[in-house]
Amino acid sequence: MAYVQNKRDQPWLIRTYSGHSSAKASNTLYRTNLAKGQTGLSVAFDLPTQTGYDADSPLAKGEVGKVGVPISHIEDMDQLFDQIPLDQMNTSMTINATAAWLLSLYIALAQRRGIDPGKLNGTTQNDIIKEYLSRGTYIYPPGPSMRLIADTINYTVKHVPKWNPTNVCSYHLQEAGATPVQELAYALCTAMAVLDRVKASGEIGAADFPQVVERISFFVNAGIRFVEECCKMRAFAEMWDQLTLSRYQVNDPKMRRFRYGVQVNSLGLTEAQPENNVQRIVLEMLAVVLSKRARARAIQLPAWNEAMGLPRPWDQQWALRIQQVMAFETDLLEYGDLLDGSPVVAAKVAELIDGARREIANVEAQGGIIAAIESGYIKRELVQSHMNRLRAIEAGDLQIIGVNCFRETAESPLTQGSDGGIMKTDPAAEREQIERLQAHRRQRNDHEVQAALQGLVDVAKSSDNIMPASIRCALAGVTTGEWGDTLRGVFGEFRPPTGIDIAIDSRELLGKKDQVAQLRENVASTGNSLGRPLKLLVGKPGLDGHSNGAEQVAVKARDVGFEVVYDGIRLTPQQIAQAAQEEGVHVVGLSILSGSHLELVEAVLAEMRARDLAEVPVIAGGIIPKEDADRLTALGVRAVYTPKDFSLNAIMADIINVVRDSHGLARLPTPQ
Amino acid sequence: MSPVRLPDPEQLAERIRRGERAAVASGLNLLDNKLDEARQGAARLLAALAGEHGLSAGHLIGITGPPGAGKSSLLAAMIRKWRQSERTVGVLAVDPSSRPEAGGGALLGDRIRIKNTAHDEGLFIRSLANRSQLGGVASEVWPMSWLMLACFDIVVIETVGVGQTEIDIAEIGDTVCYVAQPASGDTIQYLKSGIIEIPDIFAVNKADLGAPARKTAGELTRASSRQDRRADWDYPVCLVSANDHSGIQPLLAHVDRHRRFLIDGGLFDELRARHQRAWVVRLLKDEFGTFGLGLLGGAAGVDAWLQARPSNQFAGYVQLRKHILSKFLSANHQSSLTTKEHVNEQAIV
């Protein structure tokens, strides 16, 4: 057997996840990135596009073009791929609830350019299940969401055969705190649910079903425990091979291959000493390229300034160069599998598989992943895992360099620039996009638009495939908001369980025991002074789906004795102020990571003033640059917390004092 | 100086009656407040609210049932219909997740299930932790529900049904609706426990599940038809689904019909007055203990005293409260209530 290969392996697809401001600005960025040696595109959409709203919807306010590119209609799509030949490009789109729509726009654009859609190559993420658990850009209830996934699969298998219609994601589960076993189990449960649904649709006969199975790809995470992560990839490959054979009778081993793309872990990337993130990223990447048998097909890396804000082109270039050094300078691609035969690796893989099998059986016993999402079970498991992680960091059991140990540092030259070391999106982008959208609405043929939308309604109510009607809408000039609203009208909307109602049965888990005991006393005595128990509202205004921070603050606040109101993500400032009033809370805590904190906090404050709540203190947390934090304080926000404030106990002590301050009570010392 | 600025109770009552949301919120805060000045203000607020306008307005509905039966989801569906017919709704959601022994904290998670429309000025939801150590409905619920009755057409209290809670809720609501979980041991348990005496209406939720729901409805129908509490009431059992909104309209019709039944039979005012007396006793006992209550002749003494003054029980409450306080202050003060009370006082001292 030849261990050293005479031919170097082809490297994986090298991508950077990007998009911002406008289709035009993003197109420029893509073409620069391609010129730098990137071999595929990975499109980041803004939140209105991901949640099916037009740029001029009140719900989109402040979010247009912020965390990705706004795509409202086919002309935007055209501009995004200006001078990029669709039939030669491999395009990955991180799009879920509206995946069928964005894919329709892409196919319609190809048709308009005279390109055979059969030649299109790429991926729509289109795993709406994990949106309910982690990523947060869901729209419709689980039933219709599963149908949208099945429709895109059925359609592409027949008409766009090189397309990966869905990317089953475990990436986002790890970002919400999942352990490797949970990642394995829930991703495979999701894949089964999707395949079962496609099978049940009956659109594809048994003989062709292996083709469907073959089109299922995965999007996986790789954390800093890189040995375990490498074993996780091997476990995935082994379990998928067995599952597709036994459950779906796929006999050709090639069709059973576990094909996956990767974004390495970002949750562990720190705001403190951000240069250390580069080491973390390199090691995490190693986990998914080291073992040839379970090597990633496509990789995108975060940047060193991940926890500070959006990356600038130079930051993305650095991330790109990491991949290129690994692929082209090292000798990694010259060898066969390095880990085959290692008993240590084999044992670890077996252990992971064993754990995952047990959890899969557990979920199946509850009626499958959809039932376990509706009941809140899986979300609670994730919140619990994330809580364990944070408590370990707080207790010092899990060491994070620069955060809870080795904190001394020289001043970093990386963060000294006038831009604060992050990308600032174009503040005019929202207005320009709205103008462009309104001009588009004036130009199109209303009659065709109405007819296409009626066609969409009819199909949505039937069991026919949603894709042809959506492609017709795309060609007629229908907008993202119109497509989204039309289906909202037929399918309804859905809010999944928040998962924070976890039972905490072990005192050990509460973090530092004596600190917690002291905090409880402080909460109780402050409540006594004020006449009723302290009540905290944790609010997530806007379209931002980052729920981790809000969940963990809520869970911790409950543990130290607060009565906590948390209604989940994606609420309007009006809804939050109204809840604060109805619930009679003592303090409102807002969590915002999408970068829209200035607009949203200001809106919440205004809504509160309008309800006689000016005296209720408001605090905020999330990805908030220092200068913005100062602006928020000037607006009246009492305290601002960022990832640097990793000690939830310290945050709790502070919140108690914010309440005390606002009632003229003396501050209490932070428990040590 | 108090760290809490307390509103003027009589002015607040005015604003609440006008339906000002900010006033409703601040009234609820006041009723929740345990500071001495606040307790006095709360009593005055209640007295002012009850005022002349009597006790027969609105509809106070208790919704109870086992955890996860779909009480909140069902309530959301009911609210949607009520709001369509322009009836305003106040909700008190009593959350069970709090466990006083572990630090007293609570996650109040029912709002998210109950609230289905984006923004609605005609719906007001207050969540409450169940702070009571002994099970049962927290004593704040009763005054709060009365405050809400002063400004909403319909007031609903959602609680998890566990023994004492059911008994408590029956002492608040005009109409009690039990939400049953299909095919769960809870229903069987429930049938055995005797608490089946309490609900006026049974709603078997999750009818979309089919056979198990029908089976549970059958069991309940057989059991409820054996009840003979109020001969003329039929204790209906409804099959409903919060998911697909089926059976909601008939359920609401039963709810309305029950109120009319009480009024037509002349039972309504009597029921409310009885409930109020029970809660005055409970509030006084909560605040002053058996000893304090004993100063007024115990539960029976208070009840008799209130029965003799049926107009405004809250005003009575204010008076009784003052009375106990003054007695606490001057231990040798002579009784001005009844002789029976005097006997009890001596027995305790």
Ligand code: B12
């Ligand atoms: C995890 C994560 C995700 C997860 C979220 C999972 C979840 N359910 O929360 C996933 C993978 C789904 C995700 C997705 C996206 N993400 Co993201 N994500 C992160 C990441 C890596 C960590 C955030 C986190 O959870 N940290 C752990 C928690 C505990 O910390 P925290 O929220 O900061 O909270 C702490 C403090 O801030 C404070 N705090 C926070 N809130 C509150 C509230 C109160 C009341 C108080 C007192 C304190 C407080 O206390 C906490 C304790 O320390 C950050 C980068 C980073 N490393 O910070 C990017 C980041 C936030 N994501 C980003 C983006 C752009 C996205 C996407 C929008 C990308 C896209 N275009 O699709 C998507 C879409 C998400 C959506 N629907 O909105 C950007 C935001 C850019 C910006 N602000 O300018 C970031 C900064 C990454 C980057 N540099 O580009 N993401």
Ligand SMILES: Nc1nc2c(ncn2[C@@H]2O[C@H](COP(=O)(O)OP(=O)(O)OP(=O)(O)O)[C@@H](O)[C@H]2O)c(=O)[nH]1
């Ligand atoms: N199939 C089905 N599920 C339902 C229905 N109503 C509620 N559910 C589900 O039942 C679960 C519990 O619903 P809730 O409305 O929170 O129940 P609850 O009784 O208020 O729960 P607690 O307040 O926690 O005791 C959720 O997962 C709902 O989605 C229904 O009509 N059919």
Ligand SMILES: [Mg+2]
């Ligand atoms: Mg409930």
